[in-house]
Amino acid sequence: MSEAVAIAVQALRALRSRLAAAWTRRPVRIGAGALALAALALAGTGWDFEPVPPRDPAAAGARPAAREAVRLAGERERLQAALRRRVPRGAWIVIDQTHNRLRLMRGDATLLEAPCSAGSGMVLKEGAAGRVWVFDTPRGRFEVLSKTEDPVWKKPDWAFVEEGEPIPKDPADRLEYGSLGEYALYFGNGYMIHGTLYERLLGRPVSHGCIRLGREPLRLVYRTAPLGTPVYIY
């Protein structure tokens, strides 16, 4: 073992002295060779990609022959059916808060696509009390929990803070009529889909977290979406 190591060390020394001698005689050639080797090593180090071809229609219809394949094919069909059943049969709503678009669906059909206004993402800071509000629309799956015609907005503290008004002691002073449009569909935690006084801003993120919708689309959504309608927000 030690003999093998000694031989290897000797060989390395001999190589080093040869390289040193060569470097003295032909520095440009040796330098260029080293650079080429380094470039080759770099070219061969990284990521190796292989294209994935699209589905071959001829292969898709092939029937399995082996018993195990038949069992697997059956399981595949069951799993695919279970996944298809995830799509609600009735109405459902999808809200893209990045692009401020609302889609009303029934099964696989799109009934409506309309601009809306989602949360602005702004941060409101109250000077003395130090409270902070972030006007984001939540993401995830929600459900229509209640529906209201001619909704009355019970203004939360931030609505007064934002306007520089004192927070009222009488709850009746928090009520505001007309600003939520004709209808509201609540989907939890104080969030709702409602109308707006600022229809020209639809398509932009300007709300305090609720979803604002234009008058006509709101009418259709209100008529079509019963209680329990899933609302998916991303």
Next chain:
Amino acid sequence: MRATLPCIARALALTLALRAGAGEAAEAVGTLDPATRSLQREVAQLRRERELSAGKSFYLRLDAPEQRLALMLQGITLDDYATSGLEVGVPEILFVDRRPRADWDTRPISHGRLEPARQRDRLEVLAPAASAAPAAEASPSPPPVAKSAEEAFSVPSPYRIVFAEGISLEVISRGEGRRNRGFARRLGDAIGLRLSDLGTALGFASKDRVRLRVTLEAEDAASLYRSLPPDVELVVAGLEAR
């Protein structure tokens, strides 16, 4: 010593039995024809998809045969993009591939994060001091207008969604609108990505083992970059073993 010997013997017997079992399992897998193996893989991918559809996380579904990428939640397609190219990459050092484990795409792929990260500058408003008298306006003041997503985030190309399990999804934009960042930022992105490629291939930067590369229309690539929820998961459907 007398108590130790039977323990060693039992451990040895157990190891041998496990090895024999593993050998049988490998043999059983080995006897399957390629079509059945492919079906087995597809079923495992579907099981994973069913698990995800029962959870509360957003996930991306990459359909390899149909060449589509979808953002999903509980089995619902929220957004769907056609890819004009799909490639699977593995790191290589000196032209030698470092292969991942064969079942990488049937296991959980989670905690996806954007690279370069999406920076969101939030508008901060300091509330005016409260006055005793209510505002004399007849109607509420219009809300301040925040930047839209298009105004707030420029989109790098390519960008990556890097998952915790060493899988990453690289999105390349094509068509008009793919150059929506300045030259200096694009150059910085390109150099950064190349260095990151070398680092990941050599195992310095991260544990990236598989990279899926998709090409999307610039508008779709931008839309995905801007709307991708945090901690997204990934499920790959119908990808054949390499």
